Amino acid sequence: MDAKPLLIVIAGPTAVGKTAAAIALARALGTVILSADSRQFYAELNIGTAKPDAAQLGEVLHYFVGQLSVHDYYSAARYEEDFLHLLPSLFEKHPAVVMVGGSGLYIDAVCRGIDDFPDPTPELRSYLKGIHTDEGIGKLQELLRQHDPVHAQAIDMANPKRLLRALEVCMTTGRPYSEQRMNQSKARDFRVVKIGLNLPRAELFARIGGRVDKMMAAGLLEEVKQFFPLRHLNALNTVGYKELFAYLDGEVSLERAVENIKTNTRRYAKRQLTWFTRDPEMKWFEPHQEAEILEHFAHCLNPPRSRL
C-alpha cells in the first residue's frame, strides 16, 4: 500500500462554490485547508476577495489566508517554498490535507514545482519597464532576440510581462532563460489527487452576478475607498477593486463599475477554466456532488477502512 500522505487539490472557477466544498470535505476528513488563492493571501483585502468568513475560518483551520500585507512582494515560487516548508508538520497529524483555490500557477508550483530562477530585482524591473514605455515593445523583443533567440521563438512576443520576465532572468543570470527552463516536474514525497468543480456556464455566471451584488451590499465600496491611495500596488490590481477605483476617479458611473466587475469576473472564471481543463489529472464534479466527491477520495485514503 502506498503510505505517502495525500494532498487533495480542489480547483475551479471563481464563485463556483470551492470554499464550501473544501470546508465540507476537510470536516469529513478531520483535516486542515491550505488556500491557493493569490488574493486571499492579503490580510487587508476581505470583501472583494470572497475570503472565508470568521465562522468558516472557525470551522476548519486555514493556512495561507491573510498571511501577507498588500505591501509585500510575493510570487508563485515563494508560495511553493512556504507551502513545502509547512506541509511535513501538517502531515504528521493528518494523512491528507486539502488545498483549495483558483490560482492555477500557484497550484502547479506546489504540485509540479517551478524552476530555480532568481527573484526579480526592483531596479532591473523598473529599468526594463522604462524601456517598454519609452521605446515600445519592439525594443524588448529585440533585446530578447539578442539574449535568448531560442526563447524569442517560443514565447508570446506580444506579451510584455513574458518579455520582461525572460529578460530579467537572462540579464541577472547572464544565461538564456530557455537554458534554465527545465520543463519537468519535481519529485514530491506526497501524492496529489485533484478535483475540479464546475457548473453549467449560465449557472456559474448567475452566481458571479449574485455574488458581486452581495459584495456591494456588504460594503465593498467602503473597503475599496480605504485603498485608493494604494491602488498602484499589484495586490490591488484585482477584479472588484480596480473597477471601483475607476469609479472613484470619476471615469465611470457606479452602476457601470459594478457591471464591469461582473464582466471581468466572468472573464477571469473563463481563464481559470482554460487553465484547469487542460490538466489531465483533474477529475470534474459539480459542487453539490458531495457524496460522489467523498467517495472519490475514499478510494485514495485508507482503502481497507473506507467501506462501511
Added chain:
RNA sequence: GGUGUCGUAGCUCAGUCGGUAGAGCAAUGGACUGAAAAUCCAUGUGUCACUGGUUCAAAUCCAGUCGACACCA
C-alpha cells in the same frame, strides 16, 4: 383615432447610387514557470419586424400588418 419617426448581431448602432451586411461592447476559444483575480492572442455571432408587390436582383423602393416612441386630437 390621425400624422410623423423608427424596427438590422445578445446590447448600442452604421449600412452610400438597389447587387443578401459591419463597427464598438458583450460573448466564445486559446496561451501561460517569481506580477497570475495579472498579462497576452484569436474568432464569429444575422428569418435585416412580418406579409405581399416592383425588379435580373430589395436591409435599401412601394403597399399593408404588427410593435416602439413622439406629436396632434
